[in-house]
Every structure is written in C-alpha cells, then in structure tokens.
Amino acid sequence: MDIRKMLQEQDQLQVLRFESELTPEEKQNLYSQLENVDFRMIRDAMQSADKKMADEIGPADTLTIAMQEADKETYLQAGNEALKQGKMAAVILAGGQGSRLGHDGPKGTVNVGITRDKYLFEILLENVRRNTDPLHTVMHVYIMTSDINHESTVSFFEEHDYFGYPKDHLHFFRQDMAPALDLQGKLLLETKSGVSLAPNGNGGWFRSLQRQGLVDQMKSFGVEWLDVVSVDSVLQNIGDPLYLGAALVKGMYCGAKVVSKVTPEEKVGASCIRNGHPSIVEYSELSDEMRYAKNPDGTYQYQYGAIVNYLFNIRETEKRAGESMPVHKAIKKISCLDESGAPVVPAEPNAIKMEYFIFDILEFFDSCLFMECIREDEFAPIKNASGVDSLESARKLYTARFGDIL
Numbered sequence: 277m278d279i280r281k282m283l284q285e286q287d288q289l290q291v292l293r294f295e296s297e298l299t300p301e302e303k304q305n306l307y308s309q310l311e312n313v314d315f316r317m318i319r320d321a322m323q324s325a326d327k328k329m330a331d332e333i334g335p336a337d338t339l340t341i342a343m344q345e346a347d348k349e350t351y352l353q354a355g356n357e358a359l360k361q362g363k364m365a366a367v368i369l370a371g372g373q374g375s376r377l378g379h380d381g382p383k384g385t386v387n388v389g390i391t392r393d394k395y396l397f398e399i400l401l402e403n404v405r406r407n408t409d410p411l412h413t414v415m416h417v418y419i420m421t422s423d424i425n426h427e428s429t430v431s432f433f434e435e436h437d438y439f440g441y442p443k444d445h446l447h448f449f450r451q452d453m454a455p456a457l458d459l460q461g462k463l464l465l466e467t468k469s470g471v472s473l474a475p476n477g478n479g480g481w482f483r484s485l486q487r488q489g490l491v492d493q494m495k496s497f498g499v500e501w502l503d504v505v506s507v508d509s510v511l512q513n514i515g516d517p518l519y520l521g522a523a524l525v526k527g528m529y530c531g532a533k534v535v536s537k538v539t540p541e542e543k544v545g546a547s548c549i550r551n552g553h554p555s556i557v558e559y560s561e562l563s564d565e566m567r568y569a570k571n572p573d574g575t576y577q578y579q580y581g582a583i584v585n586y587l588f589n590i591r592e593t594e595k596r597a598g599e600s601m602p603v604h605k606a607i608k609k610i611s612c613l614d615e616s617g618a619p620v621v622p623a624e625p626n627a628i629k630m631e632y633f634i635f636d637i638l639e640f641f642d643s644c645l646f647m648e649c650i651r652e653d654e655f656a657p658i659k660n661a662s663g664v665d666s667l668e669s670a671r672k673l674y675t676a677r678f679g680d681i682l
C-alpha cells in the first residue's frame with residue numbers, strides 16, 4: 277500500500293512529519309498502524325453533526341415478566357434445546373478502560389471476594405455454567421479485549437488456570453482501536469512513530485470478530501446466536517435459555533434485556549423506537565417531557581432500561597455488518613506531540629475520542645425482543661469506586677442473589 281498517497285487522499289499527511297528521523301523499524305511500526313486506521317470512521321465522525329437531534333423517538337414494546345409467564349415452558353424448551361445443540365456462544369465485552377472504577381488492571385480482574393478470592397471474570401464464567409452445566413454442554417465464550425489490556429487479561433486467565441473452564445472453549449480477541457483526532461479532525465501523534473489510539477467503543481465487536489475470522493470460526497462450531505454482555509455486572513445472566521427461547525419462538529433476530537427503572541431519573545439508556553427501528557435512548561437524550569410521559573395504564577413510556585445483555589443472530593447480523601454506524605464523539609484531554617515534536621500535556625480538552633456503541637446495532641433490525649428481567653436477579657453493575665453501582669453494591673446484590681458469602 278502506498279501510505280503517502282493514501283494519507284494525501286485523506287488529508288492526513290501531517291502524521292509523516294517526523295518520518296525522516298525514524299529508524300526503518302519505527303517507520304514500519306508507523307506504517308502498519310496507519311494501514312489499520314479506519315478512515316471511514318473519521319469521515320463519519322467529522323461529517324455527522326448531531327443528527328440524533330432530528331430523530332423521531334417513541335416508546336417500544338416490552339416482553340414483560342408477566343407476559344413471559346404464559347409461555348415460559350415453551351420458551352425454556354426451545355432455548356434449552358438450542359443450547360444443547362451448541363447454537364449459542366457468549367461475547368464478553370471487556371475492552372473498556374474502566375476509568376470510573378480506577379482498578380489497576382482489566383475490570384474483569386477485580387476481586388469481588390471479601391473473605392476469599394472471587395474474581396469478576398470467574399463469576400461471569402460461573403454464570404455461564406449455571407445455564408449450561410445442567411444441560412451437560414459447554415458454551416464457547418469469546419472475551420473481547422483491547423490493545424491496552426489484552427496481555428494482562430490473557431495472563432490473568434493463565435495464572436488462574438482459566439478458572440476450570442475448558443480452555444478450548446475460551447477465546448480472546450482484540451477489539452479494533454480508533455485514532456484520536458485534534459479538533460479539526462487530524463490524526464494526532466503519541467510519539468514520532470506512533471499515532472494516538474484508543475479502543476473504538478463497545479459497538480465494534482462484530483466487525484472485529486469478522487476481521488479476525490472468528491465469525492467463520494463460530495459458524496464452523498455450529499453457533500448461530502450470540503449473547504453479548506458487558507463485563508461489569510456480577511449478576512449478568514449469560515446464555516439464558518428463556519431469552520434465547522423467546523427470540524426463537526417469536527422469530528426475532530436480536531434482543532436486549534431490560535429492567536424496570538427504579539425511578540424515571542435512573543441513569544440508564546431506555547428501550548425505544550427510533551425512526552421506526554428498535555433502539556436505546558440515552559439518559560442524556562431524554563427530555564423531561566419524555567422522561568415522565570405515561571401510558572394510559574399509569575406506567576412510564578420509557579420505563580425499561582437496557583442492561584447490556586444483547587442477543588444477536590449471527591447470520592442476520594452479518595447481513596447488516598457493512599452498514600455505516602454512528603460515531604460517538606467525546607472531547608477529551610489526550611497527550612500528544614506538537615508541531616515541533618515536543619510532548620504536550622493538555623490543560624484543556626484538545627482531542628476527539630471516537631467510539632461505536634453496541635446499541636446502535638439494534639437500529640439495523642426491524643424489530644427487537646426487549647425482554648424484561650428481574651433486576652435483583654440479573655443486574656448488579658460495577659461502574660464506580662464507591663456508592664451507586666460500585667463494588668460494594670454489587671457484592672450485596674450478589675450475596676442476596678446466590679446466598680453465597682463472598
């Protein structure tokens with residue numbers, strides 16, 4: 277690939293400004309980074325003004341717990357049958373930086389135990405087995421890491437002997453990285469031979485799997501469905517037969533688990549219909565009018581919050597994987613080099629961080645199974661160091677759920 281020509285076309289030649297000072301090895305390093313830069317993401321990010329402002333948002337239908345009751349046995353039977361046949365795999369999204377928690381290491385390596393060691397990753401694998409062991413089957417689990425935490429994640433599993441999980445059913449893959457841009461959309465250099473990169477958000481998981489040949493691998497194992505979950509909830513119900521069974525019986529190709537919000541103000545994204553497609557409306561996007569809007573029966577229209585447990589049919593997701601996804605931009609302080617090559621530690625936000633979000637994938641589908649689950653049974657996130665959604669709150673919820681002293 278002619279890197280210089282490619283950069284010229286993208287109006288990004290400035291990243292080669294120290295090229296003449298680099299050793300052949302450093303040059304190679306820079307070129308291979310540049311070959312992997314997702315320029316389409318940059319273009320999309322710089323072109324999309326806040327298109328979401330013009331979106332038409334309305335409430336979505338939910339398969340409530342009360343509604344599930346009547347068909348529970350049928351769903352369970354269909355789900356268990358598919359699980360037994362190995363049709364579902366799990367994807368654990370563990371490429372985040374967990375900046376709010378401030379734990380030294382990947383979030384999944386947090387020790388949730390109090391009187392003994394009990395790690396978040398270990399708990400998640402136990403949650404998988406709670407669904408599959410009774411069926412005498414083993415689920416393939418794909419753990420998404422990033423360049424930042426890949427080695428430490430893999431060595432953590434090695435040190436703990438994969439927590440007894442069959443090693444041939446555990447797979448680790450790196451998510452793609454996205455470059456940081458200056459406020460004009462130009463690539464920033466972290467060093468003279470390296471661009472500034474950060475994980476590209478939790479919405480790039482499918483394309484990363486595809487790029488690495490892992491979707492084909494899954495299909496060769498006979499996997500048809502993916503349960504895609506965040507790493508950070510100790511009650512994450514992974515491989516739930518009821519969920520899969522309900523999707524199969526209802527002929528849905530994607531799903532999102534939701535819980536009833538404690539208050540309309542709770543800071544979780546709510547299920548909705550956006551421009552005629554299933555979606556999640558972010559907390560910050562909901563106007564007060566929408567937040568407090570009620571149905572005729574007195575319930576809130578945006579009552580259900582998504583808990584980052586999504587279900588996707590592989591074949592149907594593949595059909596849509598080429599579609600352009602919205603790029604979410606955050607203005608951050610990112611250390612970089614200035615024009616002269618001197619390091620800059622910015623006092624003010626100076627850069628654009630770009631991310632894809634998983635819930636945007638729902639919008640590629642015509643319908644989605646928004647499936648209510650019992651909050652105390654399935655939702656115990658660890659986001660913060662203390663207080664709400666912290667290690668402390670998650671420990672209490674875990675103990676209450678499993679009666680297991682940590």
Ligand code: UTP
Nearest residue numbers: 369370371372373374375376475477478506507
């Ligand atoms: P969060 O949005 O809570 O982000 O991720 P985070 O990085 O874990 O934490 P903060 O915001 O820095 O404190 C929700 C889920 O998406 C994953 C996270 O690992 C978590 O499971 N994620 C997030 C990725 O896998 N990759 C990303 O680039 C971002």
